[in-house]
Amino acid sequence: MVTAAVTARLFMRGYVEFLAESGYEVTLVADDVSEIGEALAGLGVATVALPMRRDPSLVHDVRSLTRMIALIRRIRPDGVIYATPKASLLTSIAARLLHVPVRIYELWGIRFETATGAARIVFRGIERVIASSSTAIVANSASLAERAVSLGITTSDRVEVPASGSSHGVDAEYFSPDAPHAGLDADTARFFEENPGRTIGYVGRLHPDKGVGVLLDAAERVYSEGTAVRVVLVGGNEGATSLGRQNLPVHRTGEAADVRPYLAAFDVLVLMSLREGFPNVVLEAAAMRVPAIVSDSTGCVDSVAPGETGVVVPAGDADQLAHVMTELLAESELLHIMGDRARERAIRDFEPRRVWGALAAHLDRQLIDVTPTQDQG
Structure with missing residues (x-):
């Protein structure tokens, strides 16, 4: 039931x-x-x-x-x-x-x-x-x-x-970098053309408990300090407020029936949720070779292998999140290594x-x- x-x-x-x-x-x-x-x-x-x-x-x-x-x-x-x-x-x-x-x-x-x-x-x-x-x-x-x-x-x-x-x-055949899927919608593709840089992504309900505001505050600090980043928020709004920032490029897609085109475009997934059971989106991103930065809250902390498939930061700490984002996004090779390890873990431990x-x-x-x-x- x-x-x-x-x-x-x-x-x-x-x-x-x-x-x-x-x-x-x-x-x-x-x-x-x-x-x-x-x-x-x-x-x-x-x-x-x-x-x-x-x-x-x-x-x-x-x-x-x-x-x-x-x-x-x-x-x-x-x-x-x-x-x-x-x-x-x-x-x-x-x-x-x-x-x-x-x-x-x-x-x-x-x-x-x-x-x-x-x-x-x-x-x-x-x-x-x-x-x-x-x-x-x-x-x-x-x-x-x-x-x-x-x-x-x-x-x-x-x-x-x-x-x-x-x-x-997680179905690692469906959520795979090699699986065929539709491309980005026209609005998102245009946003990428107009705002080059690393892509910080979020997928899920835009709810106050999900820590989206912390993500945006941290990303704005990274952007203001000279790192070219853009943020893509995938999901319907369920009460989150202040989702825009004055200078930071932020794009909201709304709900998506297939999130794979967006995951494929992310350099890193960020989930600063205040509570979870076990966030499925982190597994889906992992299967797509996308590492994640997650909060240390219930459920989130289990979704990555810290230092191997992602990074854990204190819930609500925008300063620490900005620091981790800056370091991680500057290391292309580390992103790839973490992404590979994330997919390996998804296949090994979470095959349906x-x-x-x-x-x-x-x-x-x-x-x-x-x-x-x-x-x-």
């Missing part, structure tokens, strides 16, 4: 196919499965659309919970796996009420890490409800598992990090079937003593 259709399509489709190939009878649930339902049906995976809203809404959430209870009662699963906050909350409660023996929470981030006031209290409470209703927790990075324990969400004996982390790894296999092995262990249930509900 996941909340959004895009999550089902991008993050879970391969995993449910893998489980079906491994002999499981699988049902994938999301708010909309129309894009992938027919394809998955041909592989023996059932799909169910169950309306859910990402943000809290008492009336809609109660309605969704009622539907979830009815669905689980009908399917009678031996195990449920859930990720993303809303789907996890609804599923964990419904599955616990119906005594589903295996309830696995795939923890992909801790939303309340950066929340304040009443929102922090609410989101913290939601995480504790999900964790207490689950029989096992899978975190997609080591730092995330440690953070969940330190924040009192769970205990160390109940959380695991299969393989090297990540929710689904390796990640799915580790998740499936964890599931197998949870189910080992479970027999098909006949009396749920």
Whole structure:
């Protein structure tokens, strides 16, 4: 179970196919499965659309919970796996009420890490409800598992990090410098023609938690000190402000269905996020031979091998980020070496079937003593 259709399509489709190939009878649930339902049906995976809203809404959430209870009662699963906050909350409660023996929470981030006031209290409470209703927790990075324990969400004996982390790894054939893909859009190509220099890139939601402002402040300092740089921001705006700078060349592409043309144009990816689970974009950039500079926040710190595939700097520290940018962008050979090592690591540690296999092995262990249930509900 996941909340959004895009999550089902991008993050879970391969995993449910893998489980079906491994002999499981699988049902994938999301708010909309129309894009992938027919394809998955041909592989023996059932799909169910169950309306859910990402943000809290008492009336809609109660309605969704009622539907979830009815669905689980009908399917009678031996195990449920859930990720993303809303789907996890609804599923964990419904599955616990119906005594589903295996309830696995795939923890992909801790939303309340950066929340304040009443929102922090609410989101913290939601995480504790999900964790207490689950029989096992899978975190997609080591730092995330440690953070969940330190924040009192769970205990160390109940959380695991299969393989090297990540929710689904990275397809290094698709994300490859040698794979065919469309070129840059006309506006971005024009921006490059008018603003020569090294390219600092960002891909993701333009949200205050993502540290885009720190990136721009640091890049502006690098630019003002004489290094020709330009910044490309790929993603939709979700509340980030002051995305322009007076002198620094900054280009926003908006959302992109295929980010590979932009990754291929980057000299370095920068992600100064305040919180993550495990940032997939860093793996995607790595597979494209693009090194990354990341913050030392939860999740980000796991996404590079420091000094080999990228650099870790303190979250929020624009001065240190500017220093690292200046040094790294001045060393073309070092950029290439880091890029090569980043791709090697992506292929070695984050091949999708390796990640799915580790998740499936964890599931197998949870189910080992479970027999098909006949009396749920």
